[in-house]
Amino acid sequence: MKYRQIALGTVTGLMLLLCAQSRAQESPIYTRWENFTSANGMPDDKVFQAAVDGKRVWAGTENGLVLIEKGKVQKVYKPEDGLANRVVTGIAVDSASGDVWLATFGGLSRLSGGEFKNYKNLSSGLANDIVYAVAVQGEFVWAATTAGISRLNTRTGEWAIFSEKNAPMHEPWSYGIAVTDKKVYFAVWGGGLLEYDIAGGWWKPYNDPDGEMEIVLFQNQGLLHDIVSNVAYNPQTNMVWASTYFGLSGYDGHNWHNYLSTDSALASDFINAVQSRGDGVWACTDKGLSYLNFKTGEWITYRSAEKGSGGEIVITTADKKVEHRQSNTTLAHNYVLNMTFQGEDIWVATAKGLSHGMREPNHQSNKEGNRNEHKSASR
């Protein structure tokens, strides 16, 4: 009886494990790409970030803010429309108010009800007009600037600045922000990864433990490098991920999980941004978009084929088996600056356009509008 229970338990356990592995192994394969470039309505090819707002997608470019809906560029906003600056580096959609906050190279903009309100260094408490990222957390708006992190309380109008003067930063140049209910994480150039506890008002810095700029002495000892280009928080796994120009770092609250191109299938150690949800981690590198299934260790990298107009999909399993696939369409460019999710689809900001990635036809796609009507820009 006892042995039967153990056997049954073992079989059940194995089945659950297999099911779990089966689910975990189901990595998304994006084989169809629609690209938005200056050839089909974008004001500039260089796209810094995309943000999903229900059925709409906002894109921040080097020459304005773009609204994409129903598979088309619907509207372009420029400084003459009230935008603080033409270079839009970051976007945050406030799901509560519907307002869209924009990080620009000329301050912070709020787009609300079709009208802009701008917050600049000279006319508000914003630390600096060069703003790389913006995030909304309840009534607070956080902005990463070259002179530190600014926080606006939208109810009281109070501004706070966090910099090397009052936070554990080596220098104030901040690149990225990730918010959770209780914490805010910051990517700081040369300052590592910073964690801010909202209730307690205290800071916890994460730095490269070996302090070496060019080498990694112990791979999972801590943050890979102090030059952190961006940060993402995954609420499903409670992990925070930091992109650096020297590899990818993840922290689960106890242990670090670091990845280099030399010992993993990461496309490049030069990573501009990272995003994560479910089991997946997406590294936006200068040599393509790399996906890591954190649970299975499988990697998938998307990049344009060296020859021809199609794309190359490189699938590397945990046991290092490599499979190369081809796709007829591909990313607008291999220099990837950021990405975001829209249902099962992804939107990828690159140096030469915005790419809308869709999964295999047997997978459900969140694609909006009539695909046949849209003329995708060819690479």
Place this chain on the structure above:
Amino acid sequence: MSKATWPQMLRVMAGVLVTALAAGWVADGGELQAGTRKADAGYLTPVEAKFSVDGTRLYVVCEDADALLVVDVRTKKVVQRVAVGHKPKDVAQSPSGQRLYVSNEWSDNVTEIDAKTLQVTRTIPAGWGPIGLTTERSGKTLYVANSIGNDVSVIELATGAEKKRLASWRSPHNVLLSRDGRYVFVSNMLGHLGPWDQAPVSELTVIDAEKQIVAQRIQVPGVIELRHVAEGPAAEGDDLIIPFLRPKNLNPLIQVSNGWILTHGILVLHPSRAAKGGYEVAQVLLDDIDAYYAGANGVAFTPDGSRVLVTASEANVVSVIDSVKLKQRIKAVPAEQLANRLDSAATLILKRLETGANPTAVAVSRRGDRAYVVNRLDDSLTVVNLTSTRVEGRIDLGGPKEESTLRKGEKLFHSAKFCFQGQFACVTCHPDNHIDGVSWNLETPELGKDRVANRTLRGIAETAPYKWNGHNPDLETQCGPRIAKFLFHSEGFDKEQLADLVAFIKSIPIPPNRHLAADGQLTLSQERGKNIFFQKNCDNCHPPATHYTALRSFDVGTANKYDTSGMFDVPQLDRIYEKPPYLHNGEALTLEEIWTVFNNEDKHGVTSDMTKEQLNDLIEFLKTL
């Protein structure tokens, strides 16, 4: 124990003094003075009236009585008085009519009342300075316009919790739920903070009631003081009508004797056929060519939409408009002309009916046979028979029968009859005894010369001299011969009237401070800012003991090429956060710009060595004053 140096001790003493003053001023300015006025007079001061869902009652909000009155429409008697919060401004009902919600501007909350028992059931926190409010169709959500917070609270009524705040623009006032329940319209009293030498632009904020987000911001150029919002019946095209003030603030105000300096009218927003969700906006003046109807404020349609009633709160008149003729007029005259045409009223006004003093709001019965005009400074309602289009009677709400000095003065403050052709009253440019948010070319006849920003009248009793140049030693000079000669172009007030008016202005209290904690304790940022304030010797010109003004003029380098003199009266700093734009001409749109843009020579304090963090702290402290 270490010995403190004299400067250290002085700094500590100054710190204690400023904290005490800051804390004390809340009580003094916010509660005591307002209470004094009420104790002095006991007036009701009704500001708003809404019909009950069944049409048998009128709910009348009385701001000086902190009360909601219930009037039986049939007997024309006040049947109940319900105590609410401080300075109530509006009332809304649940769709069933079972619950009433009263906004309390100075309590920053909403009083919920059971409409059957007329018992207060709970108090719901809102934002800063709640005024207009409405429930939506399901009755689950309450929208409250916060006039000081410049936002709209979205409150879940099941829990009384605020779900979110939506940004409005400046001083959101009145709120209306569209008949189809899809939108909440929020009118904004003050225009955008924009270039000081440009005409103002105002905004109607449109909230999507389903998504609870701001769907649209309708920008209206050239007007300010958007007030009540009324929606016509669907059969008449769902037009929205909103009263406004159209100031020609770029023209020298001294030209008032030529007419057409301050005009008054209505916005007519017609749903656009071309743009889904958009509106065609027309501005129609309700003034006559040689007689103005200042203070366009309350508005209501008759149920069939055939007529629109608009109160002129500074002319003591309600105008009855023929809707068909209004439409014809809009169609006949191009929009860019219509906004400035003074011959519209003659084509569309059916009648001008005299009301009591300071008619602020109007409500039309469900049958459409009668309208009730709220006479704010008469404690009464004027009953208009809409069949005969005549005033049928008056409902006395029960205020004192004798007029106190302050009440006489307040009536004078709200009366446009002293101005040439009735173009404006004191309150026209000082709505809510405060500012209109625009800069004026006041006394200098040359176009663009000596432009000055409007200054608040709240708490100015002890801040003489007056005017930006400090030339008027007292309010008697300011409000007497100066106003008569330069502004009203009339004989002005006689001696007794002037005394009453000045007494009223001196009684205008300062509202509560929203940036200072109830116990007066400063935040760390405010504390740091306070230290900077004294370290930088800001108190030399802004001493705490006299409302942060030295009561004299200084040249702090803020004059520009259009100014005759660089000497300007030091403004008091009480509730400075409520007074943008800043500096004498309103060039500084934010407090930051005073130092970041307009203090390049360090004459307005040596501030060029300050860090951004220090400036932020200083501003946080200034907001506590």
